[in-house]
Amino acid sequence: MAAPAIGRRRTASCVRTAVFLFLVTFVWLQLHVASLGSARHAAPDAAAAAADANDSTAAILSMVPQVLHKFLTPKPRRNATVAAGAGAAAAAGTAANGSAGAAAAGLPVPRPNISDIRRSIERYNEMQTIHNEEVFGPVQNDTLIIVVQVHTRIIYLRHLIVSLAQARDIDTVLLIFSHDYYDEEINELVQSIDFCKVMQIFYPFSIQTHPKEFPGESPGDCPRNIKKEQAKEMMCNNALYPDLYGHYREAKFTQTKHHWWWKANRVFNQLDVTRNHTGMVLFLEEDHFVAEDFIHVMHLMERTCKVSCDRCNILSLGTYLKTYNYYGDSKKAEVTPWVSSKHNMGMAFNRTTWNDIRRCAEFFCIYDDYNWDWSLQHISQGCMAHKLYAMVMKGPRVFHIGECGVHHKKANCESTAVISKVQHVLKFAAKHLYPTHLTLTVTNGNKKQKLRKGNGGWGDIRDHQLCINMTKIGR
Template sequence: MAGGRILIPLPNTRYALRRRNSLCAKFAIGIFVICFGLSQLYVLNQTERTSNMVIEMNFSSAAILSMVPSIYHKYLTTKTRNQSYVVNGTLSSNIDPYRPPDIEQMQKFIQRYNNLQSILNEDIFGPLENDSVLIVVQVHTRINYLRHLIVSLAQARDISRSLVIFSHDYYDEDINDLIQSIDFCKVMQIFYPHSIQTHPHEFPGVEEDDCPRDIKRDQAIIRKCTNANYPDLYGHYREASFTQTKHHWWWKANRVFDQIAVTQHHTGPVLFLEEDHYVSEDFIYLLELMQRKVNEICSKCNI
């Protein structure tokens, strides 16, 4: 001790700093290992889940096919023009990639279909008779539902006497190929010419000045959007996708009853279906039975 002062040893700050850095590094490595392990578990779980889903889908597909006569499996087998044609990992030089038609091409195809009024398989099953059932199917984009409807129609008794008209509001070559593969009855395709697909930015599609669905009437009037003064009963404004369904239905009915040569004077039953419906094997028999009973009991009634 010198002059009454006590010397206090200072801590080794360099050692403390190294120790703290070492602990931080270990902590970071531990966090990384935990995150890495969790990510691997997630990947394994997702892989297993995907594998299980594929297995379940295969079992489901096999179960569905087992309930359908083998001659109708072709309607349930997915064939698409949109798939890539790959040979040894490269595009085949002999096959051009499929390119869907543009709007102008679609409009030409639609007009051609509607003008021709062609009936497929008429040469096999003969012309439509006045007492035969006329079936009209409204089709949008749900091809998987449509496949099962076609299978159910194929198994219906006396379906060969019917004409099935498929009315479309969406032009799709895969759907066309499916319908044109039908070989158990007479078939016609018609196309609603004022669809959203061919008019995406103008009525009946979505226009720039359309009122948003949920806008309040007073706000719509201030905004001066289309039909601002006329919301529906629930205070909503036009939604193109929903409105199209109604417009298509009425166009289809008028087209069948007044504009198609083979059906405009038809006096037999007319059945309207949609792509997600499914019919029983005896639906034609029951429909015709109902028609006969109505004629006997109430000649002025209509089923």
């Protein structure tokens, strides 16, 4: 009987050892997981976890190199009278957002001068000035072009600029800021960038420049919730064109899709410096934040596509997941059909892909959905010869830091909590950045996707026509 007893003891010992090793391995892996949802997952010890919890402005500044604090520190606003003498563009900017100096001096706050703003926008778009070109050299056909869509959220924009400034090889790119709101403080911030070539373009059909006429809100437009029969009786402008849910257009929602489509056409087909560009164009937004190796990773993805994924025609550097394991996922990428709600952050494509998209301009422009990304997925499923197929980084290099936007409003839209958490995620992921190669996982995309019903907000024939006209060269 002694032999079976010894056997049982040995088996129990082996089981205990296996369990112990499993627990040790599990705990060790958890220390390498970075999480936006919970700060303690990002830190390997209690002190770092305590630091994560501190999302004050001072704490955030402490993680930014001193030389870059200038991008986070607002400058005192100039007196409106002084600014007006600085030239037409500055004068228009003062009319738009330079009232702080006048208010501080006890003077009446000037109203925006729409005519001046329109003239300044026209001048900027005509001049196509590239700042810092004399320092960093001319744009080449394969130069990485980064296009940032900007509205009014300057706090987030400041942090995006700081993250870009810390990226390796940022001095090789052309950074284009596409604005749908003319704001002198934002202009000054953008024009203070000294780490790469910079250009500004301005969406010319904005709500700001058309406050009482289409594509803004016209007094003759139908109220959003009125019934079609009532609208026809009222004879309001767009009575015959409610969206598929029976609602009439709201300019604040239609503008984003118009702006995205305009800037893509502007960059690929109309700007002198990029109309023959053959390299990658990366699309960011004002409330994004980039990792320091995002350019390195994007070039690595581009090379990997050529060797291992012929059908990949779009690169996605961001993800909306809350938890990331950089130890295991830093060099992993997924190959999958492009999905608008998952892969629209930090996405990049080249002229070949753009030409495929542009051929479906009408399909994009008449689809009853006010979201540019849903509209892009619609043309991928129902129009494009080569559907959008994405290579997506599992360890993201682009993050979303915005607490508020078109769809979401919170009590505090200037919260720094997400910014602080992203800083700490990247701090503890630093040793896993700059992979030398990528490992691909292919997701089965053979399942046929149904064409989705749009979200509406885009039934007005005037929006359709404005959108289609943007594709015409020279507009």
